[in-house]
Amino acid sequence: MAIKFKSLSYIYDEGMPYAHKALDDINLELVEGKVTAIIGETGSGKSTLVEHLNALLLPSSGSLEILDREIVAREKNKGLKALRKEVGLVFQFSEYQLFEETILKDVAFGPKNYGISEEEANDKARKALKLVGIDEKMFDVSPFDISGGQKRRIAIAGILALEPSVLVLDEPTAGLDPKGAQEMIEIFITLNRKQGKTIIIVSHDNEMVYNYAENTVLMEKGRIAYCGPTLELFNNDELVRKYHLLEPQLVSFKRMLKEEGFKVPAEIRTIGELAKYMGKEVRKR
């Protein structure tokens, strides 16, 4: 199964003089069970694209296939609420969605909207909070009395508690300090590896994308410029130059090593892997 965009276009304020085509004839297949990054400049249509995944936006034309459902432009689409449970979407600066009196209540809010009992909802909330590393001692604290980084975790737990099979995150690490950002990403990677969840991350952080995302979608002016394995995009100098991508520093360093004469394997994607390889190379001679 895959998530398929079929000639999908989206126009903001359609029919108005200031109408704006944000997505232009998108044909795209996202593989389930993988970590996929969506990159591109601000205004290239990344957020508009992901807001289609849980039907917050409905296509102006074309269609979208997701989890046995098809959403077609200009047709009556029912049961969107059910889809939103299966496709969890975490917005940018998601900490602003918190509103309940306690952390536990806030996280249980989502499941409760789907008509399950209070007890069951709290169970799911506890599990989700554990996943994002929030200690049980904090469950009864107000979500307004904690740090920004923790608020972000609570907000993400609020979506995880819905137990979606596809998790979409719009710049989940923006504004976090480097350590917080690193921990956040590791949570998503674990969810993918251990529970097989499909993870789709919109990001500006190419370093992180190179380290973790198996596939990358590059957007440019409402169109798909590249869709495929992350390594094949960033290891290809020509593509990096053509799309003015900010080159991950690891890629720059790998290139310098190649220029010296090393044959660095293309599949190396972290500093740790590279250092290990270099260790072997140096000892070998």
Place this chain on the structure above:
Amino acid sequence: MSLIEVKNLSFSYNDTSLAIDDVSFSIEKGSYTTVIGHNGSGKSTLAKLLAGLLEAKKGEIIIDGLKMNEENIYEIRKKLGIVFQNPDNQFIGSTVRDDIAFGLENRRVAQRDMDPIIDQYAREVGLTDFLDKEPTALSGGQKQRVAIAGVMAMKPDIIIFDEATSMLDPKGKADIKKLINELHDTGRFTIISITHDIEEVLSGDDCLVLNKGRIYMHDKPEKVFARPDELRKIDLDIPFNLKVKEALYKNGIKLKSSDLKGMAKELWQLSSNH
């Protein structure tokens, strides 16, 4: 005497813990100091204390010979401008032009003098074509440039950047970082930049590392990064090149150079020397 002298400064938001705990340091005129520390280390509190937006519980701040107190605060504010984190929450005017004018109106600059000043600083930050745009028509990076122009128009000696790049996309970040460097190069400003961006620390003259409201280190950037374990201990990152060097060291490779190019060369020599 230094332009900024901070002596035994303490501050707390509540009675239980100190957000700034007995901090002393000085900053030289024309220098570029970065302030790092993880969330909650007191970075932004320090910025607000320096700008006189918070009142110290203990200790003193002396700026250009003036002691920060109720009497001197307006005089001190004339010497100091601050660019905040959120581009939207510091855009006061309804257009770029009006926003730059806001500070001038407060300073009681005569109306006929305003337009030339606005034009000059808009040009310095590259916003000449955007003067009549509304904030909704601008990107985050452009809004931050407006904030910088607004601060520059007041001709301060000191500009504080309080995580001014943290909400921007990579393009906006690079843009503002470049602009900060250019401002520093003119020699007209003393710059204090509070940042998460470890790479930015390298372009500063000095780095102030805060932890739990106290000064953890205050040194040249290269000296600060020469102690990576101590930085790790307080949840701070180190620049990419040093991470590489460290990882190689763990794999039994000890290198002399620290820059990427140099390391690549050294590695090749090592592997062909046997």
Place this chain on the structure above:
Amino acid sequence: MNNLVFGKYIPIKSPIHDLDPRAKIAALFVMIAAVFIPKSWYCYALLGVIILGIVLLSHIKITMILKALKPTMFMMAFLLIINCLTVKTGTVLLSYKSFVIYSDAVLNTLFIVVRLLLMIMLTTILTATTKPLDLTLGIESLLSPLKVIHFPYHEIAMMISIALRFIPTIIEETMRIMNSQKSRGVDFEEGKLREKINAILSLIIPLFTVAFQRAFELADAMEARGYVPDQERTKYHTLKFRFKDFLFLLFAHILLALMILSRFYL
């Protein structure tokens, strides 16, 4: 949100756009008074023609005025029904079994409707031809005599202009929070009353939290840039009251005088 017409500035050039906002605000009040005075239909015909003339001069499309009137249709229909049920004077227009409609019911409604329509047309002209900032400057200037009784006219104008500046930002924010909560299964359109209340709370509380945070940050930013509320400031924008502004205001007053006279002579 974007098809909200009432109160929206239309950035074009016209003789009406060109007038001093103070002249426009004052003339608006005078003309609204004029609209509520006469009892004769001749007067309303005259007012109608004059106000339509101003609309034409302002280069605003008639369709836009009509759009601004649309939301009031429901209220007018409601008014008509109430009047039909309560007013029992005049000639009988229609009778069906025990249900009778009298001519005065229709006439009374028509009076109110015409007055309302003219009033809405006038305010639309003002807001469509005056930049929000100029409107604020105009209000500030008109309120400035109140400084003798220490009325904080400047602070109020500053508040209005900041509120106007933040409207688009807050709308954007509202949309984002709504979408976040929809993603958590909130249904803003359907559901029982209890669910509805929860849905609204999940929108309002975060919205207020963010607004307060914005306000604090904005206050810091203003203070850091040397703003002191009761201290005198110079002005980047100043208004110029010209002869044509005087003429426009005079014209409004003549209209008012005519309408007052009509009460005695018509």
